Amino acid sequence: METAPHAAPLPQAFTDGVFPAGCPSRTLLDHITSKWGVLILIALSEGDQRWSDLRRRAEGISEKMLAQTLKTLERDGLVSRNAQPVIPPRVDYSLTARGYELSALLVPLVAWAFDNAEDIINGVPQGK
Amino acid sequence: METAPHAAPLPQAFTDGVFPAGCPSRTLLDHITSKWGVLILIALSEGDQRWSDLRRRAEGISEKMLAQTLKTLERDGLVSRNAQPVIPPRVDYSLTARGYELSALLVPLVAWAFDNAEDIINGVPQGK
DNA sequence: TAAGGTACTGACCTCAGGGTAAGTAACTGT
DNA sequence: ACAGTTACTTACCCTGAGGTCAGTACCTTA
Secondary structure: OOOOOOOOOOOOOOOOOOEOOOOHHHHHHHHHOOHHHHHHHHHHOOOOEEHHHHHHHEOOOOHHHHHHHHHHHHHOOOEEEEEEOOOOOEEEEEEOHHHHHHHHHHHHHHHHHHHHHHHHHOOOOOOO | OOOOOOOOOOOOOOOOOOEOOOOHHHHHHHHHOOHHHHHHHHHHOOOOEEHHHHHHHEOOOOHHHHHHHHHHHHHOOOEEEEEEOOOOOEEEEEEOHHHHHHHHHHHHHHHHHHHHHHHHHOOOOOOO
């Protein structure tokens, strides 16, 4: 029942243990841990997706937020947009190399949340 | 320059590729990816901390948000609170087993964000 | 000729996440 | 007697995340 012994190395970063307020990582962290950002990145980790696919998979997202989230992730170089000049329009989104790198870290986190959510939200103590 | 081939298995969860709107994992994800939640969990991953330590380390957090975040994480069974009946008060916070499990997934993510933030926010394309 | 499909944009409004500041309890040291 | 310490709570306010809805462009099919 002991908690954290002392493991889990925070690599070289934050050696003083302080997370500075003005640090750019704060901004990036806000983008990638945003409500919809996580879901979009996870969805794309399974392969390219069209706009309409993403809308369907991130259930509950509005068109406005989908557009906004995708723009942010694109600006951050995590997602790339490929528009085909056809009618009706067809736009495919995919992860960049950098985005794929990130999704590899994000996927286990979301999987863990999925596995533990029910117990935690319903207040099951610790055992199962 | 190819992006995601198809790897990174989303374990058993979300086999249909849809993230349902009412899913409890949405709530949990909101807690653990919240602006301050992440920082608190990371800070505690290095060992027990007092209230005042956490305030200092999560630079910029207000007392109100620290209290609120800690309460949420405690309710979720990720953080445990140990108050000693001394004057002036002394309260230590630590990760539970569950919280430690989570922090092991969170730490690499934050480390990645820290390493890549500067390039990404300043718009360095991809190479370095 | 009118409806439908796709990928958006923009205007408008609401609500909650989060900041600021002051107050509190209870003891200790000067 | 009074300031100092620590861990909070409470009240008030405000910005911005995010929802809703309407509109658009352009071609296709009924």
